[in-house]
Amino acid sequence: METRKTVSIKDVARTANVSLATVSRVINNSENVKPEMRELVQNTIRELGYSPNHAARSLVKRKTNCIGVVVNNLHDPFFYDLIKGFEHGAQQTKYNVIFCSVLGGDADSKENYVKYLTNGVVDGVVLYGSYLNDRKVLDYLKESNHVDYVMIENDVRECSCNKLLIDNYGGSKKAVEHLMQRGHKKIAHICGNPNKKVTQERMNGYLDCIRDAGLEIKEGYIQYTSTDYCSGYDKMKMLISLDNRPSAVFCSDDAIASFAVRAVMDSGLRVPEDVSIIGFDNQRILPDGYRGPLITSVEQPLYQIGQDSIHILAEQLEYPEEAKLIRHVYETKLIEKETVGYCGGI
Amino acid sequence: METRKTVSIKDVARTANVSLATVSRVINNSENVKPEMRELVQNTIRELGYSPNHAARSLVKRKTNCIGVVVNNLHDPFFYDLIKGFEHGAQQTKYNVIFCSVLGGDADSKENYVKYLTNGVVDGVVLYGSYLNDRKVLDYLKESNHVDYVMIENDVRECSCNKLLIDNYGGSKKAVEHLMQRGHKKIAHICGNPNKKVTQERMNGYLDCIRDAGLEIKEGYIQYTSTDYCSGYDKMKMLISLDNRPSAVFCSDDAIASFAVRAVMDSGLRVPEDVSIIGFDNQRILPDGYRGPLITSVEQPLYQIGQDSIHILAEQLEYPEEAKLIRHVYETKLIEKETVGYCGGI
DNA sequence: CTGAAAGCGCTTACAG
DNA sequence: CTGAAAGCGCTTACAG
Numbered sequence: 221m222e223t224r225k226t227v228s229i230k231d232v233a234r235t236a237n238v239s240l241a242t243v244s245r246v247i248n249n250s251e252n253v254k255p256e257m258r259e260l261v262q263n264t265i266r267e268l269g270y271s272p273n274h275a276a277r278s279l280v281k282r283k284t285n286c287i288g289v290v291v292n293n294l295h296d297p298f299f300y301d302l303i304k305g306f307e308h309g310a311q312q313t314k315y316n317v318i319f320c321s322v323l324g325g326d327a328d329s330k331e332n333y334v335k336y337l338t339n340g341v342v343d344g345v346v347l348y349g350s351y352l353n354d355r356k357v358l359d360y361l362k363e364s365n366h367v368d369y370v371m372i373e374n375d376v377r378e379c380s381c382n383k384l385l386i387d388n389y390g391g392s393k394k395a396v397e398h399l400m401q402r403g404h405k406k407i408a409h410i411c412g413n414p415n416k417k418v419t420q421e422r423m424n425g426y427l428d429c430i431r432d433a434g435l436e437i438k439e440g441y442i443q444y445t446s447t448d449y450c451s452g453y454d455k456m457k458m459l460i461s462l463d464n465r466p467s468a469v470f471c472s473d474d475a476i477a478s479f480a481v482r483a484v485m486d487s488g489l490r491v492p493e494d495v496s497i498i499g500f501d502n503q504r505i506l507p508d509g510y511r512g513p514l515i516t517s518v519e520q521p522l523y524q525i526g527q528d529s530i531h532i533l534a535e536q537l538e539y540p541e542e543a544k545l546i547r548h549v550y551e552t553k554l555i556e557k558e559t560v561g562y563c564g565g566i
Numbered sequence: 567m568e569t570r571k572t573v574s575i576k577d578v579a580r581t582a583n584v585s586l587a588t589v590s591r592v593i594n595n596s597e598n599v600k601p602e603m604r605e606l607v608q609n610t611i612r613e614l615g616y617s618p619n620h621a622a623r624s625l626v627k628r629k630t631n632c633i634g635v636v637v638n639n640l641h642d643p644f645f646y647d648l649i650k651g652f653e654h655g656a657q658q659t660k661y662n663v664i665f666c667s668v669l670g671g672d673a674d675s676k677e678n679y680v681k682y683l684t685n686g687v688v689d690g691v692v693l694y695g696s697y698l699n700d701r702k703v704l705d706y707l708k709e710s711n712h713v714d715y716v717m718i719e720n721d722v723r724e725c726s727c728n729k730l731l732i733d734n735y736g737g738s739k740k741a742v743e744h745l746m747q748r749g750h751k752k753i754a755h756i757c758g759n760p761n762k763k764v765t766q767e768r769m770n771g772y773l774d775c776i777r778d779a780g781l782e783i784k785e786g787y788i789q790y791t792s793t794d795y796c797s798g799y800d801k802m803k804m805l806i807s808l809d810n811r812p813s814a815v816f817c818s819d820d821a822i823a824s825f826a827v828r829a830v831m832d833s834g835l836r837v838p839e840d841v842s843i844i845g846f847d848n849q850r851i852l853p854d855g856y857r858g859p860l861i862t863s864v865e866q867p868l869y870q871i872g873q874d875s876i877h878i879l880a881e882q883l884e885y886p887e888e889a890k891l892i893r894h895v896y897e898t899k900l901i902e903k904e905t906v907g908y909c910g911g912i
Numbered sequence: 913c914t915g916a917a918a919g920c921g922c923t924t925a926c927a928g
Numbered sequence: 929c930t931g932a933a934a935g936c937g938c939t940t941a942c943a944g
Contacts, residue, residue, distance in 0.1 A: 228921055239931040244923055252929055269709045275621040275630075275686030276921035280936045284621075286682075294640075294665065295649040297851050303641040307667050311675075316682055319640065319665040321653050329657075336632075336662055340621030340937085341687065363615045505643050508852045508860060515854070574937055585915040590939055598913055622937035626920045686921085 227268045236264040247272055278340060286316045287533050288342040290333050292349050294321035297505040298475065302348065305526020312527075313534040318342070325351045325415060331360060344368040344533040350417035368536050370529045370546075373418060382532055382546045384525050388418050388500075391518040391552030392425030392470065395498045398516075398554055399468040400433055403563035404496060408441040408466035410455045410476055422472050422500060438464045445476055452476035456483035460495070467496065467563045474499035474506070474517050481512035481559060492561030502555050513558035520552050573614045582610040593618055624686060632662045633879050634688040636679050638695050640667035643851040644821065648694065651872020658873075659880040664688070671697045671761060677706060690714040690879040696763035714882050716875045716892075719764060728878055728892045730871050734764050734846075737864040737898030738771030738816065741844045744862075744900055745814040746779055749909035750842060754787040754812035756801045756822055768818050768846060784810050791822055798822035802829035806841070813842065813909045820845035820852070820863050827858035827905060838907030848901050859904035866898050 229247075233240045238261060245253050246261040253261075264270075278284040289306055291299065303319075310317035320333040334357050337345050347357070350373040358376050361369060370382035399407050409426045412419045423442075430437055440462050443455035452471065456479065459466055471477035477499030484495045491497055491513055502519035528548075536543040578589045584607060591599050592607040599607075610616075624630040635652055637645065649665075656663035666679040680703050683691050693703070696719040704722050707715060716728035745753050755772045758765045769788075776783055786808050789801035798817065802825065805812055817823035823845030830841045837843055837859055848865035874894075882889040 226921090229923095230921080240922080241924080241931055242929090245930090248923080254929060257929080271681055271685050273625070273686040273921050274682055275625045276936090277923075278936095279619070279621045279625060279921080279938085280923050282936075288664075293653075295646050295653060297643050297646065300641050300643065303667070307639075307641060307669050310667075311669055316666070316679065318634075319667070320662070321649070321656075321665070323653050323657055333662065335617055336620060339617045340619040504854050505851055506854045508850045508856070510854070511857065572937090575939095576937080586938080587915055587940080588913090591914090594939080600913060603913080619937050622920090623939075624920095625922085625937080626939050628920075 226273070227270045229270070229272070231268055232261065232264050232270050235268060236261050275340075284341060284343050285314060286318060286342040287313075287530060287537075288318050288320060288333075288337040288345040290320045290322065290330060290337070290345060290347050292322045292325060292330070292351065294319060298473075298501065298503055300503070300505050301522035302526040305523040305528075306346075306530055307526075308523075309527040309530030309534075313530060315343075315530070315534055315537075317530065325353065325413070327351065327353045327356055330354060331357045334361065338367045338369075342367070343537050344370075346370045346372065346529040346533060347374065348372045350374045352415050352417060368533055368543075370532055372525060372529060375417070380545060382529075382536075383548070384529055384532075385547070385549045386418075386520045386525075387549050387551055388421035388520075389425040389428075391500060391520065392422040393429045394552060394554045395470050395500065395518050396426055396429040398556075398560065399470065399496060399498060400429075400435075402468075402496065402560060404468035405435055405563070406438065406441075406464065406466040406468070407435070408438075408443070408459050408469045410443045410445060410452055410459070410469060410471045410480060412445055412472035412476060414444055419472055426470055438462075438466075441466060445472075450479055452479035453483045456480040457487065460484065460487050460489065465495075468560070469495065469497050471497060471499045474501045474503040474515055477515050477517070477559070478506050478510050478512070481515065482510065485512055492559050493564075496560040496563070498560055516557045516560045517555050518552045519555050521550050525550060572619070573616045575616070575618070577614055578607065578610055578616050581614060582607050621686075630687060630689050631660060632664060632688040633876060634664050634666060634679075634683040634691040636666045636668065636676060636683070636691060636693050638668045638671060638676070638697065640665060644819075644847065644849055646849070646851050647868035648872040651869040651874075652692075652876060653872075654869075655873040655876025655880075659876060661689075661876070661880055661883075663876065671699065671759070673697065673699045673702055676700060677703045680706065684713045684715075688713070689883050690716075692716045692718065692875040692879060693720065694718045696720045698761050698763060714879055714889075716878055718871060718875060721763070726891060728875075728882075729894070730875055730878075731893070731895045732764075732866045732871075733895050733897055734767035735771040735774075737846065737866065738768040739775045740898060740900045741816050741846065741864050742772055742775040744902075744906065745816065745842060745844060746775075746781075748814075748842065748906055750814035751781055751909070752784065752787075752810065752812040752814070753781070754784075754789070754805050754815045756789045756791060756798055756805070756815060756817045756826060758791055758818035758822060760790055765818055772816055784808075784812075787812060791818075796825055798825035799829045802826040803833065806830065806833050806835065811841075814906070815841065815843050817843060817845045820847045820849040820861055823861050823863070823905070824852050824856050824858070827861065828856065831858055838905050839910075842906040842909070844906055862903045862906045863901050864898045865901050867896050871896060 232243045246258050322330045372384045445451040499515045499517040502517040579586045592604050668676045718730045791797040845861045845863040848863040
């Protein structure tokens with residue numbers, strides 16, 4: 221490759237025969253510059269193809285005008301609405317938004333990205349996810365008071381920061397109540413990654429709802445998936461093979477639910493006639509192998525949350541004096557589709 | 567919010583009663599530091615909760631150890647495999663990878679992000695996309711020789727940079743030939759966004775293939791979708807309503823194809839018995855409303871391309887002397903699924 | 913092995 | 929309106 225040589229503000233100043241300060245002023249649209257000066261400088265900037273160095277500028281201004289977003293597994297179609305929210309939020313502010321993705325639930329990698337971002341590359345970060353082993357990251361963030369951040373889905377008490385939360389507990393109650401209203405009494409649960417707080421919350425909603433109704437959770441009615449969504453398939457097969465087969469299954473998320481539906485269909489049973497299934501997320505994008513009915517689900521306003529998170533950060537960065545920590549719990553909404561039917565059985 | 571105060575290398579040096587240079591040396595794992603010094607410094611770093619400022623460091627080292635990825639509409643499920651490739655590629659190098667998303671085909675926004683990235687925030691950038699109006703961005707990139715980059719899907723001749731290309735022309739020939747092998751003679755085409763090079767290439771493959779076979783492209787057989795995938799639905803309806811209805815349709819991508827299949831089914835016709843449909847991308851994630859058969863498609867190795875792009879950049883940044891510009895055209899592969907049948911008609 | 917000093921590319925009081 | 933100078937937080941020859 222050719223030799224690297226960047227043109228700096230010095231080159232512009234020398235060529236235009238003005239001081240560094242003057243060049244800086246025209247770059248920053250400062251008022252106090254004589255028109256002819258301004259034009260002269262602008263011309264040489266153009267000639268030389270100069271662009272200001274972002275790192276240098278943010279070093280002295282202590283401001284990067286950027287916001288960083290850190291998530292696990294950016295490729296996951298789950299993020300469709302959330303990313304859209306971030307994108308539109310970004311478009312509506314002057315902040316550049318950059319995304320970092322951490323594979324799996326790798327806490328070290330997450331910490332690495334957060335440290336990187338928070339030390340001179342962004343002014344604020346939004347952190348999505350509720351992996352329980354992200355604790356180290358949060359401890360770090362707690363200490364570093366020079367950066368604003370908002371946490372989505374994570375409600376660590378000791379952390380005083382902006383929190384956007386989702387009423388997973390209530391949402392999962394809505395799901396189970398919906399099943400009960402349709403006459404279901406034998407309701408099982410396939411839950412997600414046990415290392416996430418959401419999983420616990422949704423589980424708790426299920427448990428409490430069942431107990432409050434005086435129903436029984438039969439042997440084998442609670443199935444844990446491993447980290448892979450696909451294992452929802454096997455877990456559903458387990459449930460089907462039970463002597464006391466459930467008439468309805470609440471799945472911790474729609475990815476799991478979609479595999480559960482497949483398992484039912486592959487077993488020669490029908491959804492919802494033989495088994496009702498309800499999910500969580502109202503994820504409207506699924507693997508193309510899915511041929512089942514549309515999944516009844518609990519929706520969380522991810523687009524809104526993504527957009528809000530950027531707006532909140534932008535606002536607080538702009539007006540730090542007026543900034544108040546925000547803690548908001550978003551409500552969920554049951555979306556009836558095609559996978560829940562009335563219980564014909566006992 | 568509290569007052570912001572970052573702890574800098576100076577604070578560490580003062581507290582530990584050593585020079586800046588020494589602190590710098592232990593941060594950078596330089597060998598020439600006495601063990602007791604090193605420990606002393608490491609302790610005070612821990613006590614003070616110090617992390618080096620990335621902007622300052624990269625300013626002096628002229629190296630950021632980061633790679634930036636710029637795409638349009640990161641939320642699009644199309645990117646599933648590509649993002650996975652980027653993520654795994656990143657994991658395999660020491661480079662941090664950050665993603666920037668440009669909404670729609672907004673060239674200004676893309677230029678903004680590219681300028682931002684290339685001026686002190688990353689060492690290299692990978693640019694995905696073939697929007698024709700990205701020209702300005704490419705012109706800019708051409709001038710700035712202080713950054714390595716790889717372009718995916720864009721083959722601007724004047725641009726001497728790494729190029730990872732896909733044989734869209736050949737792939738689309740494969741698609742149309744497959745249809746002809748199944749006896750189809752009345753083959754229509756629904757093409758994508760006309761502002762992308764891929765659209766042109768796939769169109770050309772279609773045209774040449776049809777002509778080489780001595781077939782005729784009937785009135786109305788070529789339909790342009792607007793920027794929205796959904797318009798594939800309406801365009802397919804158009805094709806169905808034609809007096810001389812085509813027996814097969816080649817769609818520029820699977821997103822369009824999925825809407826085309828829906829249109830056929832909603833018209834009371836069957837896929838592939840009445841109309842065969844073939845797509846491009848082998849996108850395995852679709853909107854949940856899709857109930858049709860699995861879409862026969864032309865696959866491009868997006869995961870591989872994503873991973874390769876990061877590797878190539880990392881390699882060139884590491885060993886600039888040995889760096890040679892890479893230009894690679896990836897082959898496509900026909901994936902037979904369920905939407906192409908034998909032509910029963912004339 | 914350690915430190916003083918120069919410098920990376922900018923911005924911003926301060927003086928004129 | 930313009931410029932000289934200090935400084936943002938680091939690293940790295942250079943001297944010792």
